[in-house]
Amino acid sequence: MTNFIQQIVSGLASGGIYGLLALAIVLIHRSTGVINFAQGEMATLSAFVCWTLMNHGWAFWPAFGATLLLSFAGGVTLQAVVIRPIQSGPLLGIVILTIGLLIAFNGLDTWIWGGAAKQFQGPFSTAPINVGGVAFSKQDLGVIAVAFVAVALIGALFTRTRLGLGLRAAAVNPVESRLVGIRVAAMLALGWGLAAMLGAVAGVMAAPSLFLEPNMMQTVLLYAFAAAVLGGMDSPIGAVIGGLLLGVLLNLVGTYVHWIGGELRLATALAVILGVLLLRPSGLFGRAALRRA
Amino acid sequence: MRVKLSAFVFGVLVLVVLPFVLTDFRTVQLATVGAYFVAIIGLDVLTGHSGQISLGHGAFMAVGAYTTAILMANHGVRDVWTIPIAAGVAGVIGLLAGVPALRLSGLYLALATFGIAVVLPTILKKFDHFTGGSTGITLFGKPEQTGHGVGIWGLTNNQWLYALTWTVGGLVFLIAWWLLDSRFGRSLRAIRDSEIAAVASGVNRAKYKVLAFGVSAAFAGIAGALFAINVAYVAPDTFPIQLSLYLLVGAVVGFFGSIWGAVLGALLIQFLPDIVGLIPHVDTKQAGPTTLFFGLVLVVLMLVLPIVLRAASRLANRSYFGAQ
Numbered sequence: 077m078t079n080f081i082q083q084i085v086s087g088l089a090s091g092g093i094y095g096l097l098a099l100a101i102v103l104i105h106r107s108t109g110v111i112n113f114a115q116g117e118m119a120t121l122s123a124f125v126c127w128t129l130m131n132h133g134w135a136f137w138p139a140f141g142a143t144l145l146l147s148f149a150g151g152v153t154l155q156a157v158v159i160r161p162i163q164s165g166p167l168l169g170i171v172i173l174t175i176g177l178l179i180a181f182n183g184l185d186t187w188i189w190g191g192a193a194k195q196f197q198g199p200f201s202t203a204p205i206n207v208g209g210v211a212f213s214k215q216d217l218g219v220i221a222v223a224f225v226a227v228a229l230i231g232a233l234f235t236r237t238r239l240g241l242g243l244r245a246a247a248v249n250p251v252e253s254r255l256v257g258i259r260v261a262a263m264l265a266l267g268w269g270l271a272a273m274l275g276a277v278a279g280v281m282a283a284p285s286l287f288l289e290p291n292m293m294q295t296v297l298l299y300a301f302a303a304a305v306l307g308g309m310d311s312p313i314g315a316v317i318g319g320l321l322l323g324v325l326l327n328l329v330g331t332y333v334h335w336i337g338g339e340l341r342l343a344t345a346l347a348v349i350l351g352v353l354l355l356r357p358s359g360l361f362g363r364a365a366l367r368r369a
Numbered sequence: 370m371r372v373k374l375s376a377f378v379f380g381v382l383v384l385v386v387l388p389f390v391l392t393d394f395r396t397v398q399l400a401t402v403g404a405y406f407v408a409i410i411g412l413d414v415l416t417g418h419s420g421q422i423s424l425g426h427g428a429f430m431a432v433g434a435y436t437t438a439i440l441m442a443n444h445g446v447r448d449v450w451t452i453p454i455a456a457g458v459a460g461v462i463g464l465l466a467g468v469p470a471l472r473l474s475g476l477y478l479a480l481a482t483f484g485i486a487v488v489l490p491t492i493l494k495k496f497d498h499f500t501g502g503s504t505g506i507t508l509f510g511k512p513e514q515t516g517h518g519v520g521i522w523g524l525t526n527n528q529w530l531y532a533l534t535w536t537v538g539g540l541v542f543l544i545a546w547w548l549l550d551s552r553f554g555r556s557l558r559a560i561r562d563s564e565i566a567a568v569a570s571g572v573n574r575a576k577y578k579v580l581a582f583g584v585s586a587a588f589a590g591i592a593g594a595l596f597a598i599n600v601a602y603v604a605p606d607t608f609p610i611q612l613s614l615y616l617l618v619g620a621v622v623g624f625f626g627s628i629w630g631a632v633l634g635a636l637l638i639q640f641l642p643d644i645v646g647l648i649p650h651v652d653t654k655q656a657g658p659t660t661l662f663f664g665l666v667l668v669v670l671m672l673v674l675p676i677v678l679r680a681a682s683r684l685a686n687r688s689y690f691g692a693q
Contacts, residue, residue: 111476113424113483161672168422168475172621173671175424179614180664187657290657294610298487301480339495346484353477354469 078209083327089216089285090299091323092223096278097293097300098307098315099227100271105309107247107267108163110170114177116297118272119279120290121181122147124189126280127196127288136199140280144273151272155265163264185290198284219281220320226277227316230270234312243267295342299326302345305352308362318360322348376629377542384535388528396527397599398639403534404595405619405635407541410628411588412620417627418549419581420561421470422479425486427613429586431493431603432459433593438506438603439499448598452537455594456587463586467579486613490605505604508597534595541588545628548584557581611660618667621674637666 097119104112112118122143129139158177162169200218204211234240245253246263254260278300279293286292303322307314326345330338352359388396412426433455440446440454470478493500500506524532548554556577559567568574597603619638623630645662646653653659 109476111480113479158668158672162675165675168479169671169675171422171476171479172617173668175614175617176664176667176671178664179611179618180661180668183657183660183662183664185657187655187661191656295487298484301484305480339491342488342491343495346488349484350469350481353481354472357477 079331080328082210083331084324085210085212085216087324087327088320089212089219089323090327091303091320092216092219092316093278093282093285093296093319094299094303094322095223095316095319096219096226096281097275097296098303098319099223099230099312100274100278101300101304102307102309102312102315103230103271103274104267105304106312107243108159108170108264109167109247110174111301111309112271113171113174113297114181115271115275116293116300117178117181117185118147118151119275119282119296120185120288120293121150121279122272122276123196123279123283123288123292124185126276127194127283130197136197140199143276143280147272147276148269152265152269154272155268159268160261160264182290182294189290191290193287193289196280196283196288198280200284202284215284222277222281223316223319226274227312230274230312233270239266298342298349299323299345302348305349306359308359310363311359311361314359314361373629380632381539384539388531393525393527396531400527400531400534400599401596402632402635402639403531403538404592404599405616405638406538406592406631407595408589408592408616409619409623409631409634410541410545411585411592412616413623413628413631414545414549414557414588415581415585416617416620418554418561419557419578420475421578421581422475423482423585423613424479424617425482425484425489425610425613426585426589426616427608427610428482428486428489429459429463429589430593430596430612430616431489431608432462432586433590434597434603434607435493435500435506435593436590437594437597438508441508442506449533451598452591452594455590457590459590459593460583460587463589464579464583466586467582470582471575471578483610483613486608486610489608493605493608500605503605505602505607508601508603530599534599537591537595541591542628542631545588549628553577553580615663618663621667621670641666 097115100115100119101112104110104115125146126139126143129142130136134142154177158173159170162173198215198218200214202213202215204213232240234244242253242258243263243266245256245258246260247267250260253263278296282292282296286296299322300319303319304315305318306322307316307318322345325348326341329336329344330341336344387399391399408426408430411429412423415426416422436455436458437448437451440451441448446454470481473481494503497503549557556567556572559570559572560574560577564574596607600607615638619634620631621634622637623632623634641662642653642659645651645659648658651658
């Protein structure tokens with residue numbers, strides 16, 4: 077029983093990270109209809125930036141704040157420079173371009189920082205706390221809390237502010253939005269900036285437990301895809317809950333289904349992706365897309 | 370048609386002459402280019418012609434490579450005869466993959482195939498009694514199963530590998546050329562350009578989309594078999610997600626929708642590290658710079674290609690009307 081609870085607790089902790097990256101993916105998908113395959117590598121780059129600042133003697137929180145601002149600026153710039161020129165082209169063209177970004181960022185990280193894994197001292201202690209035989213750390217609790225704070229802020233932005241209304245309008249109907257005076261191009265760039273910022277949060281939260289290296293987010297990206305698909309590609313809260321569910325599911329399946337074990341963890345996530353896409357494409361919280369016949 | 374035929378004959382001539390003027394090392398490299406060439410043709414049939422994206426074609430290559438490796442290492446089959454079997458196994462798996470793929474829109478097909486390529490190495494490691502696990506399967510020291518040409522025509526082993534790879538590569542090219550020029554190819558392009566219009570004109574959408582998956586996977590399986598024979602070794606990490614993504618770069622470089630560009634893409638995958646090494650102060654012993662440039666090539670091409678294609682079509686129109 078203790079082991080069962082232990083697996084759920086550690087599953088929630090890794091699920092928080094999946095949820096954060098999934099949130100970034102959902103944000104871009106919602107606002108532009110594209111899946112950004114480079115989201116994981118952008119998160120890794122942000123984590124490296126934060127690490128470098130801390131290595132130059134910055135304390136964690138100022139370094140984190142600066143990283144968020146830089147990531148936001150980077151996301152906006154990226155959208156303006158490489159995405160906007162082909163925005164009106166076929167969707168798959170943009171997807172293939174984000175594959176190019178994935179490869180390029182991975183190469184850039186390896187070139188600048190090398191392939192060796194680096195220690196990353198996060199804001200929360202990783203020392204284990206033991207409650208009734210179940211071990212967890214402040215880092216675990218912190219990640220889950222950060223995931224919920226992030227989704228609450230995103231939710232508030234989208235539903236309670238004028239800016240959020242503009243973001244949603246630009247996503248749903250760009251042409252009519254422009255007619256009523258919404259600056260659609262700025263909104264789309266803003267969407268990428270916000271997603272890059274959320275990715276940075278995911279990268280910085282993942283780095284203490286995964287160790288920082290260029291391929292850090294490569295498997296996390298697949299888990300985040302699974303989380304986003306499970307939650308419904310268009311639902312921010314779905315992304316976070318999907319992430320937590322997935323983390324718990326992977327841990328339980330890995331522990332109790334012996335022929336799967338730890339080795340087929342990624343395969344299980346893929347099975348979740350395929351299963352949801354084929355059986356219930358709208359996921360748990362998404363709305364089924366309506367198509368005019 | 371006559372231009373294309375002369376281009377093909379010229380290409381064959383160049384390929385025949387090359388191993389006699391190049392060093393042994395370059396010959397080996399060009400043999401690997403042949404394997405990429407076949408894989409890219411396969412990807413082009415699927416993505417360029419039927420419009421179904423695959424970010425996981427390395428997985429079909431792995432199926433072919435492991436088929437060859439297991440047949441050679443455990444069953445004593447000669448290398449040449451494993452190639453059609455590899456094509457068959459990969460082709461059948463491709464057909465099976467094509468059925469659920471019908472239900473996925475482009476975006477989600479990209480997601481699913483990406484996932485398959487990421488997961489594949491872990492599955493190969495898991496079923497180790499079949500695949501040799503992380504250590505893989507070695508094909509060294511099997512002279513009776515490979516190198517037939519060495520004794521017969523006095524070729525070196527590397528020249529034999531080159532000859533085998535490019536003979537198969539040439540055959541695959543001819544088959545693809547014929548297929549894409551036939552009813553099959555026209556149906557694929559009709560579906561790619563407008564599914565509704567294609568179905569309305571009587572094209573069996575499901576049949577051709579699934580067939581495209583099968584043909585494409587069979588080609589990738591052949592590429593994997595050639596790869597295994599050339600390298601004489603397969604392991605799970607021979608087929609990382611990077612391989613699949615580089616194949617995509619190769620297919621884009623080769624202009625999707627035309628198998629003639631595949632040779633360009635294949636050359637790029639093999640020789641980009643050497644090209645990047647020419648830039649001053651760049652150390653290509655480290656993986657970073659080459660990877661960065663692979664990504665940049667793809668990003669720049671995706672930005673530039675629409676402009677190039679638009680300009681090309683405008684030029685074509687002008688000469689057409691200019692004739693009046």
